[in-house]
Amino acid sequence: MSTRRIFARPARYAAIAPYLWMALFFLVPFGFVLKISLSQTAIAQPPYTPVFDLGEGWAAFKAAFEQLSLENFRLLLSDNLYILSYLRSLVVAATSTLILLVIGYPIAYGMARLPQRWQGIAMTLVIVPFWTSFLIRIYAWINILQHDGLLNRILLALHLVPGPVVWLSTDTAMYIGIVYSYLPFMILPLYATLAKMDRTLLEAAEDLGASARKAFWLVTFPLSLPGVWAGVLLCFIPIVGEFVIPDLLAGSNSLMIGQTLWLEFFTNKDWPVASAVAIALLLLLVPPLVLYDRLQRRQVEGRR
């Protein structure tokens, strides 16, 4: 224990540089988002009027504080566009996470049941697509889903559909893209908990007369819940703010919140409203983020 304590001091010094880096480039920027979300839109470069100038001291700060406006947030609440795209983001994220869980669980379960030496190979096979570019994988699906793409050719050849089906720019295409991109994030935490599980518990359940199905629902599934939660949060949180997938695969008549933010920022050049959208999105994500942080800390540090 004492050697550990001696060891701890230089380890803490090691953390100083990354601590400062993350404070400057992760924490501080949120302050700027908050500040600009409270300022007025202006047609200028940068396109907002500064709320306060730190160089002018406390009086200026106080004067500026009185000028802060909740105008942008009032806009978010009054315009249906924003509320609808928040709702759509939540619905899309919840639906895709559910699909991911239903598809990912059997795969993870199958991996955990493989002979030991095959498990490593299976895990590598699941991880490798995660290394290949995410944008490339979405592009690969555009190839397949387009009007004269492979999917329509196969369906037509098998006489399953009377004519080419429109896949691109639909919600179906978007869900395929999301599930495809996030599947490894669902499988890996599930596999991690399922592989650790004590198999003798299952044998005990079956010895006591439980059917395989009952043993699964009474023993395996409850024990795998930490993995289920990790996978669900790992997928749900980023999907809520997803931009690229809905932008490339879904239709343009209803937007997810990430797209709305992008549109306000790049097309309308309305930085204050974009910032307000970001703050509102962040508030929405605080509860799952806190849950995820707690889970992650337990998982990485729990092995001590």
Next chain:
Amino acid sequence: MARTVNRLSRFNMTALALGLAFLYLPIVILVIFSFNASRLVNVWGGWSLRWYIEFFNDRAMLEAAWMSLRVAAVSATLATLLGTLAAIGLARGERFAGRALFSGMLYSPLVMPEVISGLSLLLLFVALNAERGFWTVTIAHTTLTMCFVTVVVQSRLASLDRSLEEAAMDLGCNPVKAFLMVTLPLIVPAIVAGWMLAFTLSLDDVVIASFTTGPGSATLPIRIYSEVRLGVKPEINAICTLVIALIAVLIVIASFASKLSSSQGESAAPL
């Protein structure tokens, strides 16, 4: 009962096989069609390298690719340094003031929607009056990817047997020397994996780069993205295949490196 076990495992095998096919088929199709001679993306016109030649004659695309490679190399290196230091602090620092904030700052970017990270970093750069281009994108990517490095290295550190370090210190090493002589060689595979992960994540990012880059310095994903929005183009298939090949080569090198360095110990998982 034997039958139920058997049926279950057949179901498992099917799920596994279908899952892997779902993960790999689209990429395989993309690669095959990059060698297509036909301009029509889905009509097979025989094998050809014309789209690769087209890419190597496309100045704007090549410049974007060069920019992306530089950003990825520099940001991955910075991220590996900072991320490893952070992992050491978290795994060996015991309790210290602000520890919860520190780990929160390192874990939340892993799931934080990219539009938020991108927007907030851009606003910081504007406030600091920084010229946007290579360095702003590099800093942004470093910030995001060092968190992945931290998680990879920290979980490796947490699974190490600490009695080795303690033995080294009992034999007269100071903590820094014990770390450098005993612990560091054991976590090299994780550090290499972390660098690779950081490199590929940087090479892949559209959203954060779009926010933080300046005019005239687009990265490869930004270019690909704007082309893809206009529709499928065979040249993009060729570029994507090259990127996949580059990453495949890096993975092979990294797995060799981790095999070499872990010949005494156990091998590390790729993630």
